[in-house]
Amino acid sequence: MGEVVNLRQARKHKARIEKERQASENRALHGRPKTERERDRLASEKAEKFVAGHRREKPDDPGER
Template identity: 70%
Template sequence: MADIVNLRHARKQKTRAEKERLAEQNRALHGRSKAERERDRLTADMSEKFVAGHRREKPGEPDDRSIGPKSAQRLSDESDA
């Protein structure tokens, strides 16, 4: 005698299996271990420190030699006389 199969359950089970297969594939492609993430973070931090250490101006320091309309000396009519 044949087993009775509920087609709704079979369809849902097939969908779950497909999602699990796709998830496994994504874990293999995109998953990284904690050590790999930490290594990448440390490399990025070291690169940022290297670049920051070679900047001409330090962040937060006012630039006394800036050129532009706000830094230009104001001339008044009284100084011409």
């Protein structure tokens, strides 16, 4: 016969694990200094401009060849 499991405790344990996972995700997202967020934003903008500048077709001319 298998091990007896208290469903109430198992449900609470699962909720605690999910809550800790969400907290960890929020710390990673919102726990950075303003300068670090700004640096990352500028880097992504620079990369986007670089890619946009090397496109063969401009987004303004979707059908022209």
